[in-house]
Amino acid sequence: MWTWFYRLASPPHVYRTAAALTPWFFAVAAVTIGYGLIDGLAFAPPDYQQGDAFRIIYVHAPSAWLSLFAYTTMAFAGAVALIWRIKVGYAVAAAAAPIGASFTLVALVTGSLWGRPMWGTYWAWDPRLTSELILLFLYFGVISLRQAFEDPARGDRAAALLGIVGVINVPIVHFSVYWWNSLHQGGTVMRLGKPEMATSMLWPLLAMLFGFMCFFGAVLCMRLRGEVLNRERQSTWVREAVKP
């Protein structure tokens, strides 16, 4: 019963499917991100405590969410590849890493831009920002490890293993940073007020979350095609596919 799965994960099939999926993901992402931005920036009411500064959440939260989602995707794909020897998994992991790292950076910068008016400083050692920073370091480690190997297959496997170790580590980091922070400063002062969100604010946020996920899907598909091509350069199907 596994044969269909292996056929599904065969490089030519993945290459074609990714190509077919890309425009759909992009279309949905464009619509939802467009709606979310317009509704969130222009029509949602300002927050009663934070005024208009809260609108940063419409790009901050989806980026932060995506940074974790991309990391999990990367680690999961790496695990699948290592355990069941499905090579496409390595391609997915390699494709997800730079996307995730870029969104981690967005989450960090927008978080600090949000911190300036709310906390009075660009950088506070807020637990969420700190664990996001450590997540960025983990991304750097995985990306540089993959590139450090001359043999790409070996780099793939090493990076996959590090990704798995990192994914076990993420909750530990998260927990320890919270614990550390509760020692150092009054936790509630820094906490962004998070009462029940009004639905008029929530809808654009959900749209942005969904839109960013679809965008991730689209870019992942595009990068995945490149990764698959690089890995399968010598095979007949690639030669057929790239014939000018």
Added chain:
Amino acid sequence: MGGYARFVWPSIGLALGVLIWNVWAARRHHAQALVRARRALAMARSEES
């Protein structure tokens, strides 16, 4: 933006910039892979003939 414009707009701008960068980088990545695959194909052909 109620006095917060100089924090909100750069955030939005950065996010949109990274979205665009991602598309650009992914396209370039795929294009480079295609070029390399074609080169490998051309080399294989010239060896055959």
Added chain:
Amino acid sequence: MSIGAFPAMRLILRRELRLYFRRPDQLLQPLVFFLIVTTLFPLALSPRLSLLRDMAPGVLWVAALLSSLLSLETLFKADAEDGTLEQLALSGQSLGVIVIAKTLAHWLVSGVALVAMSPLVATALAIPTDAFPVMFASLALGTLTLSWLGAIGAGLTVGLRRGSVLLSLIVLPLAMPLLIFGASATDRAIGGESPAGALYFLGALCVFTTSLAPVAAAAALRITLE
């Protein structure tokens, strides 16, 4: 001829320790590094005792992390280069056994030496003697955990020419929870508070890595050596 896992582990452990003591410079250099790094902080910041006492746990732990990392780089390197590791792997013993023995030897040499050295540094940083037992315990647990994490990193980077920076890049983010709990245990002991919470967490991390890291490090070696 095949022997059980534990006798094999004991053999490798004994060999490792003998090798360490035959090359004492390998043992001493990280310790001297530890001393030098801790000397940098009073020079850079201020020799004021009250300030030093506030920073002491952090300084101590950062220096311990860095010096332990320094010695981890060579954990598998020499044996991988001269083929010993391959011979050991071919002997039918699982790589996990080899990893456990080598990592324990590394900790017995570097970690224990660091703990033994710490009173010297602690006195220089104005840590009161009452806090020493907690400092010993936290450093002992912490360096063991770090040796395990480092074994994974060393396994992943063993075949690489420029592996040392990469090793730090990989291991330091993984070791950050360790730093938090270790430094705060010592900090609380200095402040006269109960360090139990932080020590328990350190112990939990230690047990956790002891049980999982050998598997991961063995997998890493299998990837890089094959």
